[in-house]
């Protein structure tokens with residue numbers, strides 16, 4: 001038998017039917033649902049008089065619209081509230097394996113909640129009406145975002161109409177410098193291959209630096225695969241994966257555990273498996289990364305400068321750079337460390353897990369936020385992350401530094417709730433997108449790691465966390 | 469779904485790369501629980517000078533005269549001409565819904581982001597990939613000629629310019645069939661219900677932990 005990639009294995013084990021042109025029906029094991037991209041799908045199901053094919057595949061939570069403070073006052077925005085209540089009603093009507101509604105102690109960002117509950121398991125296909133579903137690939141699950149029509153399709157048929165992607169191996173070998181994190185690896189990769197570099201590919205992350213990452217770090221990396229254009233990111237199963245999954249609420253029971261592990265251990269790319277593309281990075285070469293523009297590929301290291309658009313040969317790129325600098329209010333040649341910030345956001349499905357919060361807290365211990373920084377929001381990814389952080393006293397570290405400690409949710413990652421930037425405000429953010437208006441109309445986003453965000457909050461501008 | 473056969477439509481050129489779905493339809497409009505009505509807020513932050521919120525009367529908002537969609541010569545455009553990596557970012561299907569609701573039937577670009585590309589087909593909106601130099605040429609011709617329209621023939625898989633130049637494009641047989649006939653994909657898939665059930669029964673036996 002020919003050597004297979006992890007992606008080949010996951011793909012072929014889920015094909016239900018294949019057509020002559022290569023279009024397949026792919027079976028879906030886990031369907032994650034949130035309030036924003038599901039109402040029209042449930043509505044379609046109702047109109048057609050259909051039922052979910054297997055409602056025990058569904059795990060749902062409300063995260064995008066939910067406020068991060070004053071939970072006792074409920075959701076004030078009536079349109080946001082209606083969307084969350086619509087999800088409540090749909091889950092009540094159609095059923096689910098688990099639902100973590102607004103204010104539930106297990107509620108949180110869907111991509112934090114799934115793994116934390118053991119609802120994401122190795123070998124699964126996982127979909128969600130959300131592009132950052134790639135996160136779950138950290139467990140060697142084939143996971144990707146889908147649109148609302150596909151949400152309805154999966155609800156009704158438990159399958160997806162799909163075509164196989166090409167495969168790319170991104171290999172990162174060596175040892176990261178202290179203070180450099182999975183987020184920096186992700187941004188460095190995007191800086192290297194561009195935001196469309198992974199389009200049409202499923203990316204597997206491998207190499208010794210990836211093997212050394214915790215599950216939290218691997219989730220951060222796979223989360224950002226979509227920012228490199230790849231719908232899914234993957235990391236092979238190893239002991240770190242198994243240790244993370246064991247004992248979680250929806251993980252296999254004791255009698256099934258051994259059988260599951262035996263299978264999961266096969267979820268690696270075979271020796272000699274062929275990839276359509278290979279990209280290599282050296283871990284030692286990666287410095288803390290900071291984006292300066294309006295696309296995640298507009299990134300440089302913390303000791304770099306804002307580039308000069310005039311030096312870009314390609315006219316489309318040159319214009320894109322110029323437009324980005326205008327939007328960001330930055331002059332070409334400005335050293336990154338001279339860029340002052342107004343707000344800081346530590347959170348999102350990229351960087352709101354316990355390890356992220358520990359990294360941020362370690363940087364600030366005993367220090368206070370700069371006076372020039374108006375607001376530092378720390379938003380844990382889930383109720384469980386919040387409880388864990390509080391048990392470790394991290395909340396106290398944050399509030400002592402003048403940071404705000406909030407309730408879980410997507411928050412200022414996309415600013416659908418009240419947490420947002422005002423026009424012209426500049427933010428150091430641990431989220432994943434620095435698009436125009438992403439964190440509020442006219443807001444200026446710089447993507448960084450949690451440690452870099454925390455350090456920037458203290459200094460009032462970007463600083464190199466390695467020497468901070 | 470609306471069937472797509474042949475469209476002859478005015479072209480609007482959107483000359484920037486990496487147009488993301490946040491730009492196509494900003495997040496505040498995602499709070500709707502409906503599938504329709506997104507057209508007036510397509511490219512909201514570029515199209516209007518004020519900050520848009522759901523429920524506003526868009527007809528009285530100040531429009532940005534410098535944004536191409538607001539140029540009188542492109543009113544009623546059905547074909548959007550775009551640059552590489554169009555539709556990157558979030559998976560929101562509200563992006564194709566907004567384009568379709570505005571009146572676009574096709575988007576032509578050198579490349580698209582995967583999820584957006586896929587979402588288009590579910591809504592009778594045809595995403596067409598043409599080589600970068602051809603797209604360049606179409607940009608030049610569109611900007612030089614007022615009233616410039618392209619004819620898109622899905623059955624023949626061609627885009628034809630007013631001067632008669634014709635460019636072929638690729639589409640999978642499955643997608644073409646669904647689009648040409650305006651088919652409900654769920655109905656088609658359910659014709660394979662037995663195969664899905666058989667697959668499930670086998671997996672349940674092999675990996676019972678997936679079915680708790």
Ligand code: SF4
Pocket residue numbers: 063064109110111130132348349350409410413414431432
């Ligand atoms: S945290 Fe941000 S990127 Fe993640 S699911 Fe929420 S809105 Fe999307």
